[in-house]
Amino acid sequence: MHPGSGMEGRRIRRLRRAELPLDTVELARYLIGKTLVHDLPKGRISGRIVEAEAYPPGDSAGHAFRGETPGNRSLFFGHGYAYVYFTYGSSFMMNVTSERAGIGAGVLLRAVEPMDGIILMEHHRGTTKLLDLARGPGRLAAAMQIDKRFDGIDLCNKGPLWLGAAVGTRGPIGRSVRIGITREVDRLLRVYERENPFVSGPRRLRA
DNA sequence: TATGCGATATTCT
C-alpha cells in the first residue's frame, strides 16, 4: 500500500464520532489504517495512519497527568478532538483526544503514509524524500500543515481537518514501548502497522 | 544502521 499504487484520489468517508472508541488504547489501535485528511485551498492532503501512541488516563507520561492547564485543555474535551502543541522549539505534534469529556487523554499520531497531496507535503517539508515526509510526529504535522490553530478543533464535524475511514487493506499491527519519553517507559502503548516503511523509529520498533 | 549533538520556544515550576 504505497503512494502511486492507487490509494490517491479515492473518495474518503468521514468517520463519525460514534465510530471512534472512547478508550484510549482501543482508539490508538483503531486509528491504524484510517486516514487523516487536511483540505487546503491548494488541494487535499491525506495520509494513512501507520503509527500512534496511547497516553491513557493517569499516565504520568501524558500531558494531562498534572491536571487541566491552559495549555492542555483540549485533552479534556471528550473524544474526537485535536490536541496540538509545540515542543523542542521546532515541532508541532497532533493528538486525537479520547475518553469522555472531563478526562484528559489522547492518542499521539506519529506517522502517516502519504496518499493525496504529496507535492504539497514536499513543499511544506522542504524535501522530496517520500519516506521522510510524514515519518515522525513533528514531520507529520509539518507535512499536513497542522499547527496550533488546530488545537481543540472537532475532527468529526465539518471542517478542513478530519479523520477518514480506512482505505485499502491493513496489515498486522505491532505493539511496542513508546518513543522519546522518560516516564512509564515500559508500557506497550505504541501501535504500528508491521513492516511498513513509513513507520518511524529504529528497525526493531517497526518489525 | 546506530549513536550523538545542538537548535529552538513554549509551558510549567
Next chain:
DNA sequence: GAATATCGCATAG
C-alpha cells in the same frame, strides 16, 4: 530556570 511525546546533520562502524 528546567524540561521537553523532535529533527537534521555529523560521524563512526
